[in-house]
Amino acid sequence: MMEGKCTNFPYLLLMQTSKAVQDRIRIEITKSKLTITEFSVLEVLYNKGKQTIHQIGNSILISSGSMTYVIDKLEQRGLLNRSACPVDRRVIHVLLTDDGSDLMENILPKHTELVEFMLGSLSNREKEILVKLLKKVRDRVES
Secondary structure (H helix, E strand, O other): HHHHHHHHHHHHHHHHHHHHHHHHHHHHHOOOOHHHHHHHHHHHHHHHEEEHHHHHHHHOOOOOOHHHHHHHHHHHOOEEEEOOOOOOOOEEEEEEEEHHHHHHHHHHHHHHHHHHOOOOOOOOOHHHHHHHHHHHHHHHHHH
16 A cells, blocks of 8 residues: 555656646736746747747647637737748748737746746756656656
8 A cells, every 4th residue: 555655656746846836837927917828938939039830839738729829819919920931821920029029028037036946945966857857757758
């Protein structure tokens, strides 16, 4: 009986930690009247520049159906623009507007500070080990 609990504990702790981190980020992002998904889309565009809807979806790991809805909402708010690729009309490019860039320049420093705070109890070595361990789990799951 005890063995079952022990093997389940890393999974349980990973899920609890993930939820706690996401909840904390959601609270902060909501102050800017964005959902985490909307923030994630804007963050990809801010960091990588012009992207296709498919590229954004791959970066933030959500379905293309949801992506279209989120991009519609952000476009309505004037935070991004969509344009058809001149070479292939089926491909839609998405780019931040000046308002979108301004918003991200306002939000990102606070977001970075929060992430640094959440991981602040770890030494650099512990962060490296955590990254290595999480990649090991992810790679096995994705194989």
